[in-house]
């Protein structure tokens with residue numbers, strides 16, 4: 023039977039979705055030195071953003087949309103409208119309860135504070151005294167000159183908004199414009215991360231756009247706000263933050279295939295300085311090529327010119343370069359292997375010249391609608407140009423090509439394997455000077471005999487020199503016996519920690535080990551992190567690795583930073599190692615175990631051009647794959663002139679080769695010349711102000727001027743190549759040890775029960791703290807800007823409740839609940855006082871001081887006393903139990919509080935002042951009950967109070983409060 027409809031797949035319109043780069047608020051008020059809200063972080067942000075905009079446009083990846091803000095009228099932050107972040111403290115990621123992603127806390131009080139914040143530049147509540155920002159017609163509202171010059175009129179799109187969000191209700195212009203262009207994927211950057219970027223990205227998520235933040239192109243004034251915004255966006259909308267390099271990589275024309283090098287498969291993948299030096303001869307090591315004759319036929323580039331597919335074994339530059347600035351680059355000049363997936367669509371003509379192609383891909387009606395909508399958009403928007411599917415499909419095809427050509431299946435190595443136990447012969451002319459060993463570690467002589475037990479497959483192989491010629495990758499670097507199982511042993515034996523940077527966790531686990539001298543002194547390597555884990559002595563496997571690695575360095579190392587990249591999502595951003603504490607002339611030794619990742623080297627930004635006649639400076643990139651059991655031996659010249667990074671590798675597992683799967687451990691060994699004493703309280707050596715131990719000076723902790731100066735010097739080392747003036751920048755030395763986000767300090771008092779109550783509250787509320795350096799009356803010092811201090815357990819409990827606990831929301835409690843919370847807390851504090859007095863007069867415990875040894879009659883007297891004192895509490899516990907029983911039969915169990923991992927499952931979860939979460943009364947009461955039970959046995963508590971006591975005891979926070987005070 024003939025079918026009613028004939029379905030011809032080629033007739034079905036394919037809507038090709040597109041991307042856009044949304045750049046927000048790069049206006050004078052946010053960028054210029056006299057701007058009202060000048061952003062100065064991150065360094066180089068504007069230049070990177072402009073570079074990205076150009077590359078994005080030139081690559082054909084999508085549209086560049088410049089958005090600017092103009093103050094029109096006060097924008098309230100109450101209700102469901104604009105949302106921004108003005109919190110300086112760490113915002114704990116919360117469970118998204120609302121699909122609209124609204125922040126859960128926004129009382130009138132919070133809103134008032136937010137609107138008053140200077141960064142809330144579109145909110146000027148009545149009576150506010152704020153400097154006007156981005157007022158229409160002012161210089162501050164204009165794009166910064168460099169930005170204005172970067173906007174390509176007639177091609178880019180410029181949109182003006184008067185809300186924080188570019189998608190706010192009443193601002194449908196952008197949504198319509200994007201719809202018309204079939205944009206589904208947005209890359210967002212600009213200024214400020216926590217204000218316009220946050221509001222816009224949150225709304226973009228609501229509109230269903232797949233949104234990615236280009237983190238290093240997001241400008242901000244306060245690091246914590248920037249991090250909070252990125253974190254919250256990730257939490258609420260799933261948007262990821264990437265580095266602009268990753269985006270540039272994704273949109274950049276395809277990588278040239280490696281010229282056959284004849285090296286081992288791994289080394290063949292190294293990007294080496296071989297531009298133009300290769301032979302065009304065929305080689306068995308050449309990677310597979312497409313066998314499709316169609317694909318090998320002449321292909322058009324995007325400019326419509328014919329170009330030839332590369333000859334089968336054409337020499338191609340291995341080094342990947344990207345011009346810093348300069349004219350738009352034709353898409354084919356570095357794309358020798360561009361394969362058109364649909365040759366019929368691109369046969370000889372530029373997509374731009376083929377409007378009918380747009381109809382084939384998107385359908386005539388939709389293409390037209392795109393144009394109509396666009397015409398209604400404000401700003402110099404341009405009619406949509408029809409795009410071929412080719413442009414959009416390139417990344418995927420390129421990836422396939424890259425994988426095939428960069429992974430030759432077989433290759434020979436012409437390198438002479440390095441004999442085991444022999445120091446590799448260094449051929450580089452600019453290899454670091456060998457600093458004589460000052461420690462007693464033995465080093466084999468250069469011509470010591472090769473070890474007997476090696477075979478070819480397992481012998482170390484050294485790559486050709488990389489970057490500045492002083493860097494090499496040595497594969498098979500560890501002896502097979504050590505390499506086998508080292509990865510697993512390290513995971514087990516190393517004491518891993520998180521590390522914070524700018525108040526956030528770095529995206530990998532780390533550990534620090536080093537040579538601790540007999541007197542306890544140790545090397546210290548300072549780099550831009552707020553806190554690093556403590557240095558521990560070399561663990562057995564690390565020590566073995568260190569000893570083998572030293573034979574390849576020719577000098578000892580005394581410090582190692584061990585990093586665990588748990589998956590492809592863990593990474594280290596582009597940086598150069600900070601040489602403040604590194605001994606001059608020494609190598610930085612990166613040992614890789616586990617999954618293969620790629621070290622991407624990129625030359626530092628060249629100095630600003632001086633005249634227009636200078637040719638545009640180019641930055642060079644090398645990719646060095648680091649397979650399991652390899653050593654990247656980086657010399658100082660490379661570290662001076664190049665940055666390096668392990669970028670995230672978020673490819674799906676199926677797109678990775680087996681060696682690339684899984685986790686990686688790297689060990690970065692350094693020779694450090696700055697030292698701390700055993701107590702980490704004094705510092706001396708190369709990078710300190712005191713150059714000798716005899717003159718060692720106290721370390722400086724916290725966010726001090728010194729810390730800022732050191733961080734700025736680190737920043738300059740990252741950005742200045744050989745122009746970095748070490749003697750001037752680092753020569754005088756820094757005594758800074760821990761910097762960055764200050765800690766909260768808690769100093770205990772002689773009152774053990776008060777201390778336990780505070781520790782219990784801190785644990786329950788998930789508030790991290792460190793032990794205060796000064797002992798004295800119980801004291802809590804917060805890490806807010808003003809460093810709020812509360813004295814005495816009662817005040818601290820109230821403070822913690824009001825700032826971190828449910829006490830933030832007294833406005834949402836019934837007055838009687840508030841009164842009950844206050845009254846029970848006071849009563850619990852009084853009970854603690856009575857119990858202490860009992861202890862003092864009757865010598866029966868009372869405050870954890872006594873050992874419970876007392877006569878029967880004394881104990882009986884105390885029991886009697888307690889029976890009276892605890893009568894009220896028994897009643898409260900009975901009421902609370904009854905309330906829980908009622909709500910348990912009608913409602914699902916309340917969610918456990920922050921510090922509790924067990925309450926939801928095993929504890930009934932009733933609290934002495936009622937409610938669904940512990941209150942300060944519980945924190946004050948429970949340690950007292952516990953002490954009473956310790957002294958008098960649990961018979962002292964009535965049935966309900968006993969039940970309350972036992973249930974609360976199961977909470978995970980209790981273990982912390984009972985143990986010795988431990989920091990978080």
Ligand SMILES: O=C(O)CCC(=O)C(=O)O
Nearest residue numbers: 583585599612668688690
């Ligand atoms: O994991 C790596 O190989 C790189 C580590 C690194 O560059 C560093 O710690 O400075």
Ligand SMILES: [Fe+2]
Nearest residue numbers: 597598599666
């Ligand atoms: Fe590094």
